[in-house]
Amino acid sequence: MNAGVLPRWVVALAVAGGLFVVLPVVALALRVDWPRFVPLVTSDSARAALLLSLRTSLSATALCVLFGVPMALVLARTAFRGQRLVRSLVLLPLVLPPVVGGIALLYTFGRRGLLGSTLSAAGIDIAFSTAAVVMSQAFVALPFLVLSLEGALRSVGTRYEAVGATLGAGRWTVLRRITLPLVLPALVSGAVLSFARALGEFGATLTFAGSLEGTTRTLPLEVYLQRETDPDAAVALSLILVVVAVAVVGVAHRVRPLAGGAPAPGPARTGGLR
Amino acid sequence: MPSNQGSALALATAVVFLAGACGAGGPDAGDGAVGGAAGEAIGGSITVFAAASLTASFTDLAARFEEAHPDAEVALNFAGSSDLAIQIIEGAPADVLATADAENMGKVRDAGMLTGDPVDFATNTLQLAVPPDNPAGITSLPDAAAPGVKTVVCAGQVPCGAAAAAVEQAAGVDLEPVSEESSVADVLGKVTSGEADAGLVYRTDVRAAAGTVRGIDVPEAAGVVNTYPIAALPDSADAATAEAFVDFVTGTEGQAVLRAAGFGAP
Numbered sequence: 179m180n181a182g183v184l185p186r187w188v189v190a191l192a193v194a195g196g197l198f199v200v201l202p203v204v205a206l207a208l209r210v211d212w213p214r215f216v217p218l219v220t221s222d223s224a225r226a227a228l229l230l231s232l233r234t235s236l237s238a239t240a241l242c243v244l245f246g247v248p249m250a251l252v253l254a255r256t257a258f259r260g261q262r263l264v265r266s267l268v269l270l271p272l273v274l275p276p277v278v279g280g281i282a283l284l285y286t287f288g289r290r291g292l293l294g295s296t297l298s299a300a301g302i303d304i305a306f307s308t309a310a311v312v313m314s315q316a317f318v319a320l321p322f323l324v325l326s327l328e329g330a331l332r333s334v335g336t337r338y339e340a341v342g343a344t345l346g347a348g349r350w351t352v353l354r355r356i357t358l359p360l361v362l363p364a365l366v367s368g369a370v371l372s373f374a375r376a377l378g379e380f381g382a383t384l385t386f387a388g389s390l391e392g393t394t395r396t397l398p399l400e401v402y403l404q405r406e407t408d409p410d411a412a413v414a415l416s417l418i419l420v421v422v423a424v425a426v427v428g429v430a431h432r433v434r435p436l437a438g439g440a441p442a443p444g445p446a447r448t449g450g451l452r
Numbered sequence: 453m454p455s456n457q458g459s460a461l462a463l464a465t466a467v468v469f470l471a472g473a474c475g476a477g478g479p480d481a482g483d484g485a486v487g488g489a490a491g492e493a494i495g496g497s498i499t500v501f502a503a504a505s506l507t508a509s510f511t512d513l514a515a516r517f518e519e520a521h522p523d524a525e526v527a528l529n530f531a532g533s534s535d536l537a538i539q540i541i542e543g544a545p546a547d548v549l550a551t552a553d554a555e556n557m558g559k560v561r562d563a564g565m566l567t568g569d570p571v572d573f574a575t576n577t578l579q580l581a582v583p584p585d586n587p588a589g590i591t592s593l594p595d596a597a598a599p600g601v602k603t604v605v606c607a608g609q610v611p612c613g614a615a616a617a618a619v620e621q622a623a624g625v626d627l628e629p630v631s632e633e634s635s636v637a638d639v640l641g642k643v644t645s646g647e648a649d650a651g652l653v654y655r656t657d658v659r660a661a662a663g664t665v666r667g668i669d670v671p672e673a674a675g676v677v678n679t680y681p682i683a684a685l686p687d688s689a690d691a692a693t694a695e696a697f698v699d700f701v702t703g704t705e706g707q708a709v710l711r712a713a714g715f716g717a718p
Binding site: 404 | 648
């Protein structure tokens with residue numbers, strides 16, 4: 179690292195900030211009861227929670243990709259009235275306290291919610307189901323995918339797409355052969371971040387889905403509950419979450435540098451200068 | 453902490469208190485632990501850690517205590533009892549601790565952080581809470597165990613869940629909950645929002661949520677009693693004030709407030 183170009187105090191503050199983030203994780207690791215670690219994290223309830231978490235987070239990520247890619251494309255490649263407002267609203271779950279998100283979901287899809295009676299008429303009962311967990315996770319994770327993909331779409335610009343179109347490629351061909359391959363790294367890193375956010379989801383799940391082993395009690399909820407009686411188990415499970423999170427962030431970082439790797443020439447970014 | 457809202461509350465309760473004192477007449481005036489003689493040492497600010505189920509009662513009690521001791525200030529911290537115990541053991545600055553069970557108070561005592569013995573000051577029992585329109589038509593605990601009925605309880609790891617399991621056993625009913633929540637507030641939330649048909653919560657929670665839920669008595673619940681202990685912590689900077697608050701809660705006025713909220717006598 180070449181620190182020579184920066185004032186020393188900037189480096190000092192950066193180190194302090196880094197310690198602020200890393201130290202608590204170290205403190206957590208120091209509290210782990212290592213001799214009991216394996217039995218603690220392989221107990222029936224822990225395994226059920228981990229498997230449920232992985233299953234629901236993958237499903238939530240799939241939902242995020244399914245809906246998030248079109249959302250990012252619409253935001254980056256079209257212009258319509260109120261687009262800024264729409265973008266802010268889409269990013270709302272990012273700043274909303276998750277518990278509030280859970281309450282909002284409850285008032286929408288709950289038994290007495292906005293769509294509740296319609297859904298139950300159709301025989302769909304979401305409350306207290308694994309589907310409710312996936313919805314909570316997708317709700318909070320979606321902005322991560324939309325945000326990173328929209329940014330990438332804007333920075334690669336529309337130049338290649340325009341060339342493709344003049345050469346006779348249809349809209350679907352342009353999207354499939356030019357746009358998506360260009361932003362694939364951002365799509366992957368966005369999906370990985372969404373997965374990580376889904377894995378850590380707690381507040382919305384607790385509020386909207388409840389907590390039942392094997393059905394709705396994901397790993398964060400299990401940590402929260404274990405802490406009541408067995409703090410050692412809670413710490414051990416927390417460490418598992420930390421390890422998964424670090425691995426996920428690592429993957430996202432390896433992919434990320436490529437995302438903005440092909441900066442398009444200025445004039446092409448028409449959408450970005452508003 | 454309860455400064456803004458607290459002053460209005462204090463004013464309101466002062467009026468009630470005065471009216472009560474007038475009605476009760478002379479002999480009662482000197483009663484209670486909040487005597488004038490002890491008053492001179494009582495001041496400064498204390499922090500009271502209290503179980504979540506005490507939120508309404510202790511907010512009221514703190515206001516009344518501040519009213520009785522104008523130099524004293526009471527800051528309140530409400531959380532689940534196990535959270536409070538962990539916070540105190542990890543060094544949170546508390547002067548008084550009131551938990552919803554003996555076990556979590558025991559954790560703090562085992563950590564060598566209490567000098568005296570905690571005093572039991574209230575009891576609580578479970579009741580079945582249903583939405584006001586009672587969509588599943590529940591009238592008893594067995595109804596809540598019927599197939600298709602969405603019943604929510606606390607998880608076995610928290611005091612209200614342990615109590616729920618004991619009530620189930622006493623009643624010979626095997627509930628199949630759709631969710632086992634980490635706190636009684638979460639159980640109540642599922643019922644008030646109408647997501648659940650029934651939930652086992654404390655009697656005081658039903659009382660506090662009057663209008664949004666209806667309480668249904670479970671006869672067997674009377675035999676499963678949660679006892680609330682309170683203790684002053686020795687490291688307290690204002691030890692006299694902390695002791696006075698404990699005396700206030702266990703004294704005549706404190707007990708009256710708790711009884712009005714639905715708590716039982718210890």
